[in-house]
Amino acid sequence: MSTPVLELSGISKRFGAVQALSDVDLSIAPGEVVALLGDNGAGKSTLVKVIAGAHAADSGQILWEGAPVTISRPGDAQRLGIATIYQDLALCDNLDIVANLFLGSEQMRFGTLDEVEMERKARELLDSLSVKIPSLRIPVASLSGGQRQIIAIARALLGEPKVVMLDEPTAALGVAQTAQVLDLIERLRDRGLGVILISHNMADVRAVADRAAVLRLGRNGGDFPVEETSYEEIVAAITGAADNPVARRSERVGASQTGEQ
Amino acid sequence: MSDVQATPGSQAALRRANRDRVTAALRESGTLTQAEIARATGLSAASVSNIVRDLRAVGAVSVRQTHSNGRRARAVTLRRSPGAVVGVDFGQGHITAALGDAEGATLARETIAYDVAADPGRGVRRAVWLVETVLAAARVDLSSVRAVCAAVPGPVDLDTGEVGAITCMPSWAGFRPGAELADRLGLPATAGNDANLAARAEMAEGAGRGLRHLVYVRLGEGVGAGVVVDGRVFPGAGGTAGEIGHLGLDERGLVCRCGNRGCLETQVGAGYLLEMVPARGAAGAPGSVAELVAAAGAGDPGSRRVVAEAGTALGRALAMLVNAFNPEALLIGGELAEAGEDLMDPMRRSLELGALGSAVQRLTVARGALGADAVLRGALMTAAASSDATV
Numbered sequence: 001m002s003t004p005v006l007e008l009s010g011i012s013k014r015f016g017a018v019q020a021l022s023d024v025d026l027s028i029a030p031g032e033v034v035a036l037l038g039d040n041g042a043g044k045s046t047l048v049k050v051i052a053g054a055h056a057a058d059s060g061q062i063l064w065e066g067a068p069v070t071i072s073r074p075g076d077a078q079r080l081g082i083a084t085i086y087q088d089l090a091l092c093d094n095l096d097i098v099a100n101l102f103l104g105s106e107q108m109r110f111g112t113l114d115e116v117e118m119e120r121k122a123r124e125l126l127d128s129l130s131v132k133i134p135s136l137r138i139p140v141a142s143l144s145g146g147q148r149q150i151i152a153i154a155r156a157l158l159g160e161p162k163v164v165m166l167d168e169p170t171a172a173l174g175v176a177q178t179a180q181v182l183d184l185i186e187r188l189r190d191r192g193l194g195v196i197l198i199s200h201n202m203a204d205v206r207a208v209a210d211r212a213a214v215l216r217l218g219r220n221g222g223d224f225p226v227e228e229t230s231y232e233e234i235v236a237a238i239t240g241a242a243d244n245p246v247a248r249r250s251e252r253v254g255a256s257q258t259g260e261q
Numbered sequence: 262m263s264d265v266q267a268t269p270g271s272q273a274a275l276r277r278a279n280r281d282r283v284t285a286a287l288r289e290s291g292t293l294t295q296a297e298i299a300r301a302t303g304l305s306a307a308s309v310s311n312i313v314r315d316l317r318a319v320g321a322v323s324v325r326q327t328h329s330n331g332r333r334a335r336a337v338t339l340r341r342s343p344g345a346v347v348g349v350d351f352g353q354g355h356i357t358a359a360l361g362d363a364e365g366a367t368l369a370r371e372t373i374a375y376d377v378a379a380d381p382g383r384g385v386r387r388a389v390w391l392v393e394t395v396l397a398a399a400r401v402d403l404s405s406v407r408a409v410c411a412a413v414p415g416p417v418d419l420d421t422g423e424v425g426a427i428t429c430m431p432s433w434a435g436f437r438p439g440a441e442l443a444d445r446l447g448l449p450a451t452a453g454n455d456a457n458l459a460a461r462a463e464m465a466e467g468a469g470r471g472l473r474h475l476v477y478v479r480l481g482e483g484v485g486a487g488v489v490v491d492g493r494v495f496p497g498a499g500g501t502a503g504e505i506g507h508l509g510l511d512e513r514g515l516v517c518r519c520g521n522r523g524c525l526e527t528q529v530g531a532g533y534l535l536e537m538v539p540a541r542g543a544a545g546a547p548g549s550v551a552e553l554v555a556a557a558g559a560g561d562p563g564s565r566r567v568v569a570e571a572g573t574a575l576g577r578a579l580a581m582l583v584n585a586f587n588p589e590a591l592l593i594g595g596e597l598a599e600a601g602e603d604l605m606d607p608m609r610r611s612l613e614l615g616a617l618g619s620a621v622q623r624l625t626v627a628r629g630a631l632g633a634d635a636v637l638r639g640a641l642m643t644a645a646a647s648s649d650a651t652v
Contacts, residue, residue: 175394179373182390186383203397207390232272 005194011060020046028194035205038215052084053077083156084165093141146177165196273404287339294334319345320362344407348640358391365645369399378430385441407648409450410640416501427519429482458639460487468630474588480595528574539563550596572607580615594629
């Protein structure tokens with residue numbers, strides 16, 4: 001396996017009396033989709049915010065393409081090449097698709113907006129993602145949930161990131177729209193991007209993820225190759241069914257039995 | 262019981278065992294209230310309630326409000342063999358998955374756009390996602406599915422389950438969609454040719470109802486036929502029967518991907534037809550078969566000509582088939598069949614020229630009655646029939 005594009009080790013984060021993350025490790029290789037799974041309050045969002053620079057970690061190390069870096073502000077993460085798409089998408093409903101894609105990075109020509117060039121680039125970008133949207137000049141408010149999600153992801157790609165984090169991209173989408181978003185995630189992987197996918201939907205995770213990293217109560221709860229792991233093993237890791245006195249005892253019994261043979 | 266079994270002691274195995282206890286109790290006593298089921302099986306009231314909900318979702322039981330000892334109760338009656346089946350249709354550019362009851366009736370279905378031809382492994386992975394999504398929406402547990410049948414556009418070897426070498430999806434050659442689905446879903450799964458499955462469905466509940474001998478022709482990227490002889494789909498020695506797309510019609514025609522020249526497919530296959538459209542690539546020119554059919558219907562002379570010539574070529578090829586098999590009906594399905602008489606009229610005329618009088622005397626030529634659903638219906642029926650054999 002190639003060098004991970006992003007590697008976190010021993011990340012801890014405390015909010016007052018709450019230890020949100022303790023000693024968490026996570027790595028993402030180029031061209032890999034890692035699903036970040038966990039129950040409510042497991043620390044998924046905190047970890048995403050640490051990577052995105054919204055919260056600085058209290059301790060731990062972050063390696064970017066093998067070199068140690070500090071991410072203390074969102075700008076740091078963006079400069080490195082980490083794009084985050086939050087659940088609310090942060091799109092402006094009243095603006096058209098082109099304006100949304102170039103929001104904050106508008107292209108100028110002779111002191112005015114270069115609409116022609118922006119539209120050409122937008123069309124090129126969406127074509128490269130095989131996204132079919134009839135007109136780029138309609139307000140985002142009139143798009144479907146799936147299309148809005150795709151526009152939000154496309155906007156993040158304009159900064160040419162190497163890692164894309166998606167927070168619940170398929171929540172509240174219909175079947176056909178979810179399929180479109182899954183297609184897009186596959187295309188990001190084919191381009192060699194590392195993708196961190198946060199999702200509660202196990203079917204979606206099993207459809208596109210290469211690995212599932214489970215967080216439980218702010219700690220690493222296991223790291224599974226999705227194709228070789230059963231649904232139940234992953235759910236057990238999320239709920240902690242694999243980590244209780246009964247499970248530990250049966251493991252000991254099993255180990256001693258194999259030891260006797 | 263299937264031999265693909267959940268791990269002993271797992272949640273799935275436990276659910277399956279509990280469901281079997283409930284159905285066994287119902288089979289023995291006829292109608293029972295949920296409380297009586299709980300007493301008879303020793304399961305908790307909550308478990309019984311969940312199991313009854315699952316069985317009801319697949320249509321295996323009916324539930325009726327009643328009274329027992331002056332209290333409200335729910336009377337449960339077994340209607341048909343419990344267990345559901347799943348059908349999957351791998352089409353050109355789309356995947357459809359459907360949930361069916363034990364008799365093959367459709368309970369729920371979903372279609373997504375997907376580039377199926379690109380990579381068979383990914384296609385199956387996405388199909389598994391679609392199946393899981395359909396089941397989750399219908400609140401049916403994967404463990405209550407007894408069999409899965411997938412339709413692919415191409416010949417499927419009867420012994421190995423491998424897709425044949427010459428199909429409209431070259432990357433699928435040698436791939437085993439049935440085995441791959443079985444592996445990923447943990448359920449018994451088979452795969453079949455789409456035209457054969459559609460023929461089965463048309464014979465059971467479509468335009469071929471009550472007939473013994475019929476030919477179903479499916480027009481898509483390629484051309485496939487399902488040949489029904491004496492009430493059964495005739496698969497041939499290895500599953501390649503009915504690949505009429507490679508009947509040679511014109512020795513000076515285009516070279517086909519099969520290596521021969523002038524095959525039927527080079528005259529009616531979707532890709533070839535779109536190549537023939539005048540002003541191809543210009544704005545407003547048909548870019549898909551559906552658009553071509555619409556343009557022909559709207560009277561565009563170029564599109565009408567393309568559709569009519571496809572009909573003529575099809576008629577010549579089908580004349581050979583009619584002479585060989587003397588069927589009672591010839592049913593046409595697939596996207597191009599939507600063109601209706603624009604296609605069928607020239608087809609009938611060239612068919613009558615090429616076929617023996619005695620062979621067409623008792624022949625009905627019509628469009629399939631099930632339309633685009635035929636393939637999926639056939640897959641569900643096949644899955645239901647195969648699950649009957651294993652129960």
